[in-house]
Amino acid sequence: MLFSRIITMDIDVNRAQNDFVIFPWNDNFATGIAIIDEQHKVLVAILNKLANHFVQESSAPESLACVVQELADYADFHFKTEEEVWHKHFSSHPLLTSHEQAHHDFFVKVSEIQHSRNNLEEFADELFGFLTRWLAFHILDNDKRMALATISMDCGADIDEALLSANQDMTGSLALLIRAVLDMYGELSANTIDLMKQKIARQRLEKELRDTAEQLVAEKLIASEERYHILINAMPDAIIVAHMASARIIDANIATEKLLGYSPQQLRNMQVFEIHPPATWAFHRENLAKLGAIEAPEESFETEVITSAGKLIDVEVSVHGPLLLQGQKCLVGVFRDITERKKHRSQLEYVAYFDELTGLPNRNGIKRHLDQLQAQSDKNVLIIHADMDDFSAINAQYSSEFGDRLLKEFARQASASLSADTLMARLGGDEFLLVIEHIESPGSIDTLMTALLATLQQPVFVDGIDIYITVSAGVKFRASAEQTSSEVILRQAAHALYMAKIAGKSRYHVLDQAQENEQRNKHLLLNEIEAALTNNEFELFYQPKVNMVTGAVSGVEALIRWRHPTKGLLTPGYFMPATEGHKVSLQIDNWVVRQATNQLLRWYDLLPDLRISVNLCAQSIQDPDFPSRILAMTTSGHTDVTRRLAIEVLEGSAMGDINTASNNLQACRDAGMIVAIDDFGTGYSSLSYLKKLPIDCLKIDQGFVRDMVNSKDDIALIQGFISISKAFDLSTVAEGVETIEQGKLLIAMGCLHGQGYAISRPLPVAELEHWLASWQTPDAWRGSDICA
Known part of the structure; x- marks a missing residue:
């Protein structure tokens, strides 16, 4: 049964190892977004399944078509998942549209290939060539770019800054990795199919040989020496049979001579560990003893063998036993040359972790180094993101080839000047990263950076020219106890560089x-705010504005509140400052106007004279579509409530483009809305500014009203504001009226309209309606003297 056992063992190992896959997965393909990475792995697995299906069932094209459809179906599912992720960060951005178009183009191309009239071989060549290159580009370029930008935004960058950073990353060593992998995988997609076909053919031959061996056993011819050598020498891989106790080689096949250069006769005089480099003999002796102590030893590992000419060859060894031969327990080893596999692995490793131009670690390489340092929690580390100032001008003056030679020499010169505890990497373009270990404390950073910039800014001699450069740098200090991921650290250092460039x-x-x-x-x-809008967590409270003398209610101001699921009711001061300048401020404005409009419709007959004021942000006022957007909301349906809406804007909101702001506000006034300047006195407050804006009302900021009773300066300012209002024929409302005395003083100065806690706090709708039914102005205000 020895020969049958040898052949069976080899077939099982081949199946278990699955040596050839058309698209080897590598962890460097990870984008950093878990759900997308998991789905990429599934796509790769289906592609490899498709390749195996083709090799093993090439006579069944309908079966192959089923697997192609499986790949297309999963790709569709994956694309929908991706687009859902990207929509959260890139909604309405052209990059998202381009990405979605790429998904559409994929299905168009797969459909073209599926319906082509090529024979099976041509069909497979075109399909695998397209799929391997497309999938590598999809993962390494398209999705990687989107993921880098997404991670930046999650770290606090805005969309433009995040995309700029991602594009810079993608134009450096990562771009070289993509090109190298695309070339390598294009070659693998063709070569691997051939290798897989050869492997399957060999497995079929081995099965036939095993069946023959079993037949010989049944016929009691297995002891035939001639039959023995026919079977063992038919095996394509090197086979060595060794005595378990002594390690002496008992037999070997012809393939062993091709691998090692020793004939079977020469090998019979050797011990099995002697075919390995002498430095590893002790290891192999120990390993042999360990296997000998196991009842049914099985092991696979990679190692080196040394040929008769002294050449080292990488091999994969599969060991099985025990086998009885000549009354002795033996181990059988199958040796397979994996030189090409290791070569491809080494190439991929290099392009994944090192920069092709400079030989320095690239972004992946420096991330790996940072992760290793993270594991050594006793080290403080300084991370420095540096780049050359005006490098593009050097490229323009000389050439991009000259620029490459400059970068290469700069990297050589700088790295040679750095201390042993500093690792330098190239991130791409003219950007470099330095990681310095053993930093005592942040207090030493200034001294260190002064010296480092002096080192980096030494003249670089290229093509007979001294190039004088300057360098800017962003610095991140990571204390030993800090548990921040390498990706976040790189983002932080990049942000610090951005701040340095501004200076x-x-x-x-x-x-x-x-x-x-x-x-x-x-x-x-x-x-959270964007999610709250989706989840309807916001609501409007209303604060009345009244004529303090007559008690007439002139309107209510809509004030947003956030009913947070865990923090309770939050006022605007908690969350609105964060929205300034962000797209979500426009979404909030739209929501507020829509809710106010709906409330006006509900009050249309009940409170026909009540006007609602809404506060709008600077982005809305500066948006050319602002008037049409507001009118679309206030005139929808059969009832027009435009004339019962008032707009309040801060003084600074119009200063970005005063002409656009003026035109927008005039369009609102023409439609019947009232326009008021909110918090007057805290911003620009110039007469020319008021002259240019079409407004109806000034609202005096509560800061002046709060201290007016005890402050002659505040009284003088308020009197000035009231005089300005009269000069421009504007109405005036005082905010923050919290006491009867304040109201009396305002009335005496000629400001009759007020808003504040002395009148009412902001109220939800139900309480406001009850307040409206019971409100009366204080007696102290009714009889107040009014300044003429």
């Missing part, structure tokens, strides 16, 4: 961790 050339900026935390918290809050 000028040859500068460095040390990341302010408190500021960074504030930025991240702001980003998280913005995400």
